[in-house]
Amino acid sequence: MGRARAVTLLLAVLCAHLSIAIGWLWLDDGLPDGDELGVLGAVELFWGQTHADGAGSALWSSYTQDFGEYPALAYAVTGIAAAWAGVTDLDGDGPALVGLGWGLLALLGTAWLGVEGGLRSAHARPLLAGSLSAAVLAASPLWAGMQRHLLLENGLCAFVALTAACLLAAARTERWAFSVLAGLAATAALLSKQTAALSLLAVGLVLGAAALRERRPVGILRLLVAAAVAAAVAG
Numbered sequence: 537m538g539r540a541r542a543v544t545l546l547l548a549v550l551c552a553h554l555s556i557a558i559g560w561l562w563l564d565d566g567l568p569d570g571d572e573l574g575v576l577g578a579v580e581l582f583w584g585q586t587h588a589d590g591a592g593s594a595l596w597s598s599y600t601q602d603f604g605e606y607p608a609l610a611y612a613v614t615g616i617a618a619a620w621a622g623v624t625d626l627d628g629d630g631p632a633l634v635g636l637g638w639g640l641l642a643l644l645g646t647a648w649l650g651v652e653g654g655l656r657s658a659h660a661r662p663l664l665a666g667s668l669s670a671a672v673l674a675a676s677p678l679w680a681g682m683q684r685h686l687l688l689e690n691g692l693c694a695f696v697a698l699t700a701a702c703l704l705a706a707a708r709t710e711r712w713a714f715s716v717l718a719g720l721a722a723t724a725a726l727l728s729k730q731t732a733a734l735s736l737l738a739v740g741l742v743l744g745a746a747a748l749r750e751r752r753p754v755g756i757l758r759l760l761v762a763a764a765v766a767a768a769v770a771g
Contacts, residue, residue: 542663546647546670550640553674557684559634561629567572568685575611575686580626582615589633591616599727609727610638610691631686637692639683643670645697652704680725688729695725696735699762706758715758719765726770 568576581603585594598612614635623630650669654662673679683690699721705715725732740759747755 538661539663542661542667545664545667549667549671549674550643553639553643553680553683554636556680557639558633560684561632564684572686575688576631577688578608578611579615579631582608582612583619583623583626583742584615586616586619591620591657606688606729607727609724610688610729613691614628614638614680632684635690636683638694641694642679642690642697643673645694645701646670646673648701649697649704652701652708655708656704689729692725692732692735694730695721697737699736700727700739702745703739703759703762704727705754706762707747707752710754712758713759714715715761716765718762720769722762722766723770763771 570597582594582598585597594616598608601608603611614631617637618626620629620633621630621634623634645672647666649666651662651666653669654660654665679693699718702714702718702721706712706718722732722736725736740763744756744759747753747759
């Protein structure tokens with residue numbers, strides 16, 4: 537019963553977040569600001585490329601071509617998803633509704649992070665810890681408000697949460713595959729916006745300090761593997 541309640545709580549958090557965000561978009565008649573219009577223009581570029589050349593071509597070009605000040609992964613993924621979702625009116629709520637997927641990914645990543653943290657404690661209920669972690673994020677006014685807008689930071693937040701969860705999973709299971717996955721998630725965060733480096737550095741310092749305190753040199757090595765993957769792919 538405890539597991540069922542925890543899963544129900546997580547589903548309730550996801551549904552409540554989506555319902556509030558969709559309701560807000562439906563009621564909002566204001567014009568998007570300059571930052572959001574810039575993101576919308578880039579999303580439209582990849583939306584069109586997906587229709588013309590396919591999703592693979594659009595995603596590959598986001599990695600190999602220069603699209604300006606910021607990396608293009610978040611633009612590309614949103615544009616591809618909008619094309620797949622059948623969005624035709626890019627001046628309407630369609631792109632923003634597709635962008636809500638970043639919030640779901642961040643909530644799920646945070647829930648996984650909470651589960652991993654709960655598994656490290658003998659007194660915690662991991663699934664409940666994960667559901668409550670997602671609830672805390674969903675209740676954050678700044679984060680919740682940003683999810684209603686088409687902004688790069690939404691993808692960045694989701695990938696940083698997944699990076700942290702993968703690193704905790706690597707420490708718990710001692711599987712190097714999770715270190716590689718953490719590096720790929722960190723790569724995705726960096727390719728969404730360069731300022732992800734600040735959040736990733738904080739995550740690395742906290743987990744590195746814990747490994748040193750617990751005298752686990754292999755924990756430092758796992759962090760270095762993840763950093764090496766991110767440096768090789770995103771660099």
